[in-house]
Structures are given as C-alpha cells and as structure tokens.
Amino acid sequence: MKFFVDTAEIDAIAELNDLGMVDGVTTNPSLILKSGRDILEVTKEICDLVDGPVSAEVVALGADEMIAEGRKLAEIAENIVVKLPLTWDGLKACKVLSSEGKMLNVTLCFSANQALLAAKAGATFISPFIGRLDDIHIDGMDLIEEIRTIYDNYGYETEILAASIRSVNHVKECALIGADVVTAPPDVIKKLAGHPLTNAGLDQFMKDWAKTGQKIL
Numbered sequence: 529m530k531f532f533v534d535t536a537e538i539d540a541i542a543e544l545n546d547l548g549m550v551d552g553v554t555t556n557p558s559l560i561l562k563s564g565r566d567i568l569e570v571t572k573e574i575c576d577l578v579d580g581p582v583s584a585e586v587v588a589l590g591a592d593e594m595i596a597e598g599r600k601l602a603e604i605a606e607n608i609v610v611k612l613p614l615t616w617d618g619l620k621a622c623k624v625l626s627s628e629g630k631m632l633n634v635t636l637c638f639s640a641n642q643a644l645l646a647a648k649a650g651a652t653f654i655s656p657f658i659g660r661l662d663d664i665h666i667d668g669m670d671l672i673e674e675i676r677t678i679y680d681n682y683g684y685e686t687e688i689l690a691a692s693i694r695s696v697n698h699v700k701e702c703a704l705i706g707a708d709v710v711t712a713p714p715d716v717i718k719k720l721a722g723h724p725l726t727n728a729g730l731d732q733f734m735k736d737w738a739k740t741g742q743k744i745l
C-alpha cells in the first residue's frame with residue numbers, strides 16, 4: 529500500500545521522506561492555510577522534495593475556471609496531481625484535464641456512486657473521506673469496501689486514495705480492504721510504529737542489560 533502524507537508542512541514531509549515512508553503528498557486549501565505558505569511556492573518545494581504524486585487543489589467552482597487553474601497548477605512540476613472537487617463541474621474538468629494527460633485526484637467523495645462517476649471521468653485517484661463520514665455516524669470504511677468492489681467489478685484503474693484518515697486503525701482497515709493509497713497526517717503515520725508492549729519490552733531489556741554491566745560500543 530502506498531502512503532501519501534496529508535500536509536503542506538515541509539519539515540514533516542522531509543522527515544518521513546528520509547525514512548522512505550512517503551510515496552506522495554496531498555494538500556488542500558485548509559492545509560495550505562495551516563502552513564501559512566503561498567500555494568505555488570510551497571507546492572513547488574514539495575514537488576522538488578518528493579518523487580511521487582503531489583496533489584494541489586483548485587479553488588474555482590465552475591468547470592472552465594477549474595480547468596484553467598488545473599493547467600496552471602500542473603505547470604509547477606511533472607509530479608503534480610490536480611485535485612478537483614466531486615461536483616458536476618469537477619467531473620467536467622476531470623474529463624477535459626484527463627484527456628490532456630494530466631493526473632487527477634477527485635476529492636470530497638462521500639458515496640460509491642460519486643466514485644463510479646469519477647472513474648468514468650478519468651480520475652487517476654478518488655479520495656473518499658473516511659473520518660468525515662465517521663463524524664456523522666456513518667462507517668467510512670463501508671465506503672472504501674463498496675468502491676473497492678465496484679472498481680474491481682469493472683476493472684477501473686482509478687486508485688482508491690483513502691483520505692480523512694484520523695487513526696492508526698483507519699490505516700489498518702484500509703490495508704485489509706485493499707485501498708491503493710492512504711493519505712494520512714504525519715502524526716498518524718508516526719503513531720503506526722508505536723505499541724505499548726514494544727515500550728514495556730524495551731524497558732525490561734534496558735533494565736536487564738544495565739545489570740549485565742556490559743557494553744557493545
């Protein structure tokens with residue numbers, strides 16, 4: 529499974545990238561706001577740092593303006609993925625930009641039917657938002673399962689990019705279902721390494737090692 533990092537914070541991306549944990553990056557207008565950076569500048573820096581796909585989101589609502597913004601964002605670097613909202617206009621823009629060979633990430637997906645339309649419009653990635661469905665008492669993981677089934681039924685190549693990931697269990701469940709990619713905040717990715725029994729076991733080993741009086745170096 530591929531790991532994308534859901535942030536526009538350069539330092540956090542760099543730390544995970546050095547460990548080989550970054551297969552791509554996703555951003556959105558809220559994450560750009562949080563970074564306090566100019567979208568074009570920070571996106572270029574991320575693209576220079578990371579080899580994989582880097583999603584940058586349009587902010588227009590009409591198809592023509594989305595297409596214009598998408599073309600401008602795509603000029604930043606070869607690994608740009610233009611991120612479009614899952615609206616009728618977003619689907620129109622997806623169709624046009626995919627015919628130009630651009631990579632597209634269709635975002636704010638909350639239903640399997642929306643995901644089906646995005647695949648038909650030529651999306652490279654579909655971003656179902658798990659956490660935001662959980663927030664309204666709908667199991668976001670059911671949506672991942674439904675999209676996996678539908679895409680497999682018809683051989684759609686659009687990759688399922690599970691988004692709005694809030695917990696380590698979200699990551700595990702996406703991996704079990706077979707999402708192609710998860711995009712998670714840096715702290716969630718780092719938490720995947722943690723386990724209380726690892727900490728307790730290491731603590732005991734350190735105590736016993738101190739009693740041996742030995743050194744390795």
Ligand code: G3P
Binds near residue numbers: 554657659660694711
């Ligand atoms: O990739 C989309 C993601 O940033 C949304 O996450 O936690 O704001 O629902 P969240």
